[in-house]
Amino acid sequence: MKDKRKIPKPVIKRMGLYYRCLNKLYEEGIEYVASKDIAARLGIKSSQVRKDLSYFGEFGKRGVGYNVDQLMKKLEDIIGVNKIWNVIVIGAGNIGTAIVNYPGLKKEKFNIIGVFDADRSKVGKKLGKLSVTHFSELEKFFNKNIVDLVVLAVPENAAQMVVEELEKYNIKGIINFAPIKLRTKIPVEDVDITLSFKSLVFRIEREIK
Amino acid sequence: MKDKRKIPKPVIKRMGLYYRCLNKLYEEGIEYVASKDIAARLGIKSSQVRKDLSYFGEFGKRGVGYNVDQLMKKLEDIIGVNKIWNVIVIGAGNIGTAIVNYPGLKKEKFNIIGVFDADRSKVGKKLGKLSVTHFSELEKFFNKNIVDLVVLAVPENAAQMVVEELEKYNIKGIINFAPIKLRTKIPVEDVDITLSFKSLVFRIEREIK
DNA sequence: TAATTATTGTGAGTAAGTTCACAATTGAAT
DNA sequence: ATTCAATTGTGAACTTACTCACAATAATTA
The missing domain is CATH 1.10.10.10 (Winged helix-like DNA-binding domain superfamily/Winged helix DNA-binding domain)
Incomplete structure (x- = not known):
């Protein structure tokens, strides 16, 4: 080497x-x-x-x-799979719900310890063993728990605001499902499923390999 | 140009x-x-x-x-967004469900017209306007509908077998959520969310930019 | 009209990433 | 012991992707 x-x-x-x-x-x-x-x-x-x-x-x-x-x-x-990572999910819509329920993450030592949403009607909803907490409780939660990663699964127009809130805490990284470029110093990994669809379609139409 | x-x-x-x-x-x-x-x-x-x-x-x-x-x-x-793409989802687990419910796809002209699962206990379950159909009905469905793309959201060990089934029909591409390399001539776009988590974690641990 | 400012489109130069090709090593066969 | 076949690890060559830098052009101002 x-x-x-x-x-x-x-x-x-x-x-x-x-x-x-x-x-x-x-x-x-x-x-x-x-x-x-x-x-x-x-x-x-x-x-x-x-x-x-x-x-x-x-x-x-x-x-x-x-x-x-x-x-x-x-x-x-x-690749550090031995370390257990504590994860919270912000946004309890379709993507947030799927992430919380996805067994593959747990298997890989990504441990989801909280789910938050700004919509009061979703608060209390059970997702597996967790229930949805209101976004305003975030600070309290950070005071009592160590959070390594945040999954950002909120609507596009809320994403940047949430990130600015997250900068107050000491998280290590963000998995971002919102289709925008976040402005932040925190390491971000963007995930965009519609881009995968578009990319496939493009290849199909153009026969580009 | x-x-x-x-x-x-x-x-x-x-x-x-x-x-x-x-x-x-x-x-x-x-x-x-x-x-x-x-x-x-x-x-x-x-x-x-x-x-x-x-x-x-x-x-x-x-x-x-x-x-x-x-x-x-x-x-x-x-990028061909004007064309409407007919999509079916195979696998009505967490990922399949999230895909069907995800409004972003509809907005981008990806029209989900069917959901299939091999698990009889899931058959009939309502996902939005669609309900889950048994996998054995696939052929019948293809005879009556034009399907452009297939979302493969089945467990890893079933994925290759499903692909071999799909090769009988005339689909244009596959979005594959199973964490394996599919052996097929059909264009495939792989989506792997745990890889995004791992990639982020790796960057965090190694400080590689 | 001439000078000034803004901005594109692209050839040329870099940088990043992949593949080749082969010496070095290992174990098995003769 | 020697030969043979398999396979690694890696420098060098190659390929792909990105960035620079600047001529060309357009609109605005003097």
Whole structure:
């Protein structure tokens, strides 16, 4: 591993993919795997797999491949899945509800500990084990709980205002479902599902690969 | 516009962003806009905006900017928002339900015309105006309806089997929420929300920008 | 009319990301 | 022990994407 190199952003997304792939291999009882096989399962090139992993260390054995169990554990450290992240969801509409109910997040150690909404008619509504709290209770909640991440699932016109409120607290990042660019110093990851639809449609219409 | 150039994939995603931005400008009553202003709203460089647009034509006026209304209409043609897309959702779990109820899609001309699930206990459940149909009715449905896109919101272990079923029909694309690589000739757009969480967490932990 | 200011469109230059290609290593077979 | 086949890790080449910088153009002002 040549150190100090900056890790390309796409590598980061692929690490999660590799981790999931290794999990499956482990469940299938496979002990050693070659970059070629991982690549085939993910539909990418084997050289990509090797280079990506090489940013973090030398995990393989030449002529043999990677020990599934061992590499899995390395990836756990790298992508930090072992740490439990406390998450609150702001906005209890369709997206907020789906996030709270989505079992995949819990499985990956994202622990949802609160749901907030500004709409009084939604307050008290049960979502799994949680019930919706009014947005005005946010400060009280932050005083009593450690919150790492906030899922922002509010309407577009409310998003920037909520972010400004969030800046008062000490959160580590925001997953933003509102289709606007948030102005903030807090790290933000934007998620936009309609863009995925549009992107697909564009490819279909233009036959661009 | 220099023609025949292949359009970079990231440009395609940004076109949707530009369109949405233009809509807002239009609503705000702004008649002309400079690439610099669009860029500022989206948090990117103005040269990027101009170059992206230049793949499709020359829409601006030097020294003045772009006519909002006019550019909006051009973008409509380019990204094909004017066409209505018929969509079915397979899988009526959390994600499937959220997709069906998500008003953003309807607004963008993605028209959900059916929801299917293999779980008999879900069949008949009302989701907005639609009710869940059993997966075995799929063929009958395809015989009576034109379906452009399929949203795949089934568990990971069912996804590949569903895709093989879908290959019998003449659909144009798949939005895949299952965390696996689908083996198919049909154009697929993968959506993975847990990857967004992981990517954010990775950035937070490593301070990589 | 000439100067001034604003802004586009794009070729050329950078930067980022991917793939190639091969020496180095490992284990198995002869 | 030697050969053979498999596979890694990585520098170098290549490809893709982004940014710069400036000529060209348009509107405004003097």
